[in-house]
Amino acid sequence: MMILAADFGGTTIKLGLVRAGRIRARNRLDAGANRPMAERLEAVACAWESLLKTNDCTLQNCAGVALSLPFLADPKLPHVRGEFGKFPGAGDIDFAAWSRARLGLPVALENDLRMALLGEWTAGAARGKSDVVMLALGTGIGCAVISSGRLLRGANNRAATLLGHSTIAHKHSAGRCGNIGCAEDLASTATLAKLARERSDFAGSQLAGAGKTDYETIFALAAQGDECAQALLQQSLEVWAVVVQNAVIAFDPELVVLGGGVLRSPDIVLPAMEEHLRQHMPSLPLQTPVVAAALGDDAALIGGEALFSQNQASTFA
Numbered sequence: 001m002m003i004l005a006a007d008f009g010g011t012t013i014k015l016g017l018v019r020a021g022r023i024r025a026r027n028r029l030d031a032g033a034n035r036p037m038a039e040r041l042e043a044v045a046c047a048w049e050s051l052l053k054t055n056d057c058t059l060q061n062c063a064g065v066a067l068s069l070p071f072l073a074d075p076k077l078p079h080v081r082g083e084f085g086k087f088p089g090a091g092d093i094d095f096a097a098w099s100r101a102r103l104g105l106p107v108a109l110e111n112d113l114r115m116a117l118l119g120e121w122t123a124g125a126a127r128g129k130s131d132v133v134m135l136a137l138g139t140g141i142g143c144a145v146i147s148s149g150r151l152l153r154g155a156n157n158r159a160a161t162l163l164g165h166s167t168i169a170h171k172h173s174a175g176r177c178g179n180i181g182c183a184e185d186l187a188s189t190a191t192l193a194k195l196a197r198e199r200s201d202f203a204g205s206q207l208a209g210a211g212k213t214d215y216e217t218i219f220a221l222a223a224q225g226d227e228c229a230q231a232l233l234q235q236s237l238e239v240w241a242v243v244v245q246n247a248v249i250a251f252d253p254e255l256v257v258l259g260g261g262v263l264r265s266p267d268i269v270l271p272a273m274e275e276h277l278r279q280h281m282p283s284l285p286l287q288t289p290v291v292a293a294a295l296g297d298d299a300a301l302i303g304g305e306a307l308f309s310q311n312q313a314s315t316f317a
């Protein structure tokens with residue numbers, strides 16, 4: 001049986017028909033993340049129906065629906081929490097009721113990075129491992145953990161999810177999330193432009209005229225010898241390395257999988273993380289490998305099927 005999977009990203013919604021760890025057919029929609037969630041769900045349902053039709057399948061060939069969402073999910077509730085300005089109205093939607101009414105199918109929903117980790121665990125970089133940390137570095141810093149072969153959830157289904165908001169500079173001021181010196185405030189796309197402008201060498205840097213301050217620009221200008229970009233990149237690498245190390249200390253994984261936009265430069269990011277672990281890991285002679293995610297945009301779709309079939313998540317029949 002097939003799973004109808006959707007991954008709600010910031011710029012696109014990825015859609016797939018997934019069976020046995022493989023995406024049998026795929027499609028994508030513009031995210032339209034500023035539009036109401038109810039409207040986007042209907043667009044997703046129509047796109048799935050069209051995908052089924054072009055692949056000579058019907059809803060009767062499907063066992064359920066898997067939704068990867070940029071929110072916090074709660075296995076005890078059919079609702080999500082924390083809209084963060086995306087897909088307004090999502091917090092008011094009963095996804096299980098919607099799926100039953102619109103498609104006649106049960107639904108599984110989870111935070112998007114957790115879905116991606118389940119995908120990497122099923123068919124990607126973490127295959128065969130029982131203890132894995134995944135971090136997504138880019139727009140923010142996301143984290144998800146599989147511990148002893150199960151998705152780590154915690155009392156409120158938030159375990160590890162907010163690791164990117166942990167304090168790494170305790171004398172820093174409170175940031176956007178309210179926490180003091182949080183890692184995401186010190187090294188993510190969300191605050192990169194502000195961090196750049198605060199530097200005394202910004203005005204003389206090519207960054208000042210670059211039009212946008214994102215990691216693609218930072219990596220490119222750093223490679224050209226721009227000192228401001230090099231300093232910002234170095235700070236980001238140090239912050240990410242501390243987050244990786246904190247995750248290794250907390251969760252004792254066999255493997256750390258890194259995803260997100262900055263992994264387009266794996267030759268710079270991965271060695272910096274491993275070197276930090278080599279130099280600073282307290283009382284632990286083991287070296288934890290740090291690798292790049294393997295499945296890219298497919299991970300969360302494949303993870304959706306894994307979530308559904310292993311009954312590990314907030315599934316509402």
Ligand SMILES: [Zn+2]
Pocket residue numbers: 164165166175176177178179182183184185
């Ligand atoms: Zn934060």
